[in-house]
Amino acid sequence: MPRDEMLTIDQxxxxxxxxxxxxxGWRQRRKGPKxxxxxxxxxRIRRSELERWIATLEEAA
Incomplete structure (x- = not known):
């Protein structure tokens, strides 16, 4: 199983x-990805965490 990619904030x-x-601002208010x-x-932000966070935004829309 491949490792979970670690993304920089710029990425x-x-x-x-x-x-x-x-x-x-999202990080400060704890609204962004972990x-x-x-x-x-x-x-760093794990790729899986970014995808999970985006999915929660889609569910809330």
């Missing part, structure tokens, strides 16, 4: 097409 905002400020903060301070 996520490019994929979903929102401004960086919008994405960070993220992982690595020991070096970098933030």
């Amino acid at each position: 996520v905002i490019d994929e979903i097409g929102v401004p960086r400020a919008t994405f960070y 993220s992982i903060k690595l020991p070096n301070g970098a933030v």
Whole structure:
């Protein structure tokens, strides 16, 4: 089974097409996809988590 891809914030905002400020606002309000903060301070979002989060938005629409 392939590993779950770890996406950077830049990759996520490019994929979903929102401004960086919008994405960070969602993170601040805990409305965005769950993220992982690595020991070096970098933030990553698992591909599966991004897809799960998008699915919840579709269900709510």
